[in-house]
Amino acid sequence: MLKKTESLRPVHEPWFELVEGDGFTHTPPRTDRYTGVSGGADWGPSSEMLQLARGGDLPTMFLSVLTLSTLKFIAARTTDYAYNDWVVPTPRLDQDGNTTRRPIMSAIFPQRGETLPLNARHRCLVTKKKKFKVTEHFILAWLGAVMTASASHLQRIIQKSDSAQ
Numbered sequence: 347m348l349k350k351t352e353s354l355r356p357v358h359e360p361w362f363e364l365v366e367g368d369g370f371t372h373t374p375p376r377t378d379r380y381t382g383v384s385g386g387a388d389w390g391p392s393s394e395m396l397q398l399a400r401g402g403d404l405p406t407m408f409l410s411v412l413t414l415s416t417l418k419f420i421a422a423r424t425t426d427y428a429y430n431d432w433v434v435p436t437p438r439l440d441q442d443g444n445t446t447r448r449p450i451m452s453a454i455f456p457q458r459g460e461t462l463p464l465n466a467r468h469r470c471l472v473t474k475k476k477k478f479k480v481t482e483h484f485i486l487a488w489l490g491a492v493m494t495a496s497a498s499h500l501q502r503i504i505q506k507s508d509s510a511q
Contacts (some may be wrong), residue, residue, distance in 0.1 A: 367469075371440035394410070395407070396411070397461075398410055398498070413443055414482055417482035417485050417486060417502070418482045419480070420485055420495040421480045421481050421482045421484065421485055423495055424480045424485075425479070425480050427469065428469050428478075428480075429468055429469075429470055429477060430468065431453055431468065431469060432453070432454050432455075432456060432465070432468065433451040433452060433454065433464050433467060434451070434452055434454055434460060434463055434465050434466050434467075435450070435451060435452075435465060436449055436450045436451070436452040437449055437450075438450045451469060454466060
């Protein structure tokens with residue numbers, strides 16, 4: 347099969363045809379090969395990320411890591427997790443091996459045409475009136491609120507440690 351895929355015409359100048367016995371070997375550069383955890387490019391940020399960091403524009407740097415399409419995917423999976431995935435209650439054991447009162451909700455993935463177990467349900471047991479629509483903008487706003495709260499909390503900790511000294 348391989349013989350049939352080779353070209354029938356000779357290669358053009360300045361290239362030459364390789365034959366057995368030429369002793370030619372080729373190894374791709376280290377940045378272009380993957381040989382496990384020790385292969386690949388040097389460790390560290392990419393040149394694109396370095397340029398963004400030097401520019402000092404934090405929102406642009408953040409959105410280059412978590413792109414809008416990534417946030418859309420997260421939003422869709424969040425909605426599916428809450429409202430569309432099927433789960434069944436599974437007994438949970440405590441540290442002594444006794445069954446706890448509240449079970450764990452284990453995900454099940456029924457195939458088309460397969461009947462669901464009698465105790466199968468969705469994770470969220472809410473009516474359609476109370477369903478929240480999770481969008482990428484909601485996730486972005488939530489992340490911003492978490493970062494702001496974390497920064498203000500960290501600022502209070504720093505102020506307390508400065509006043510204690």
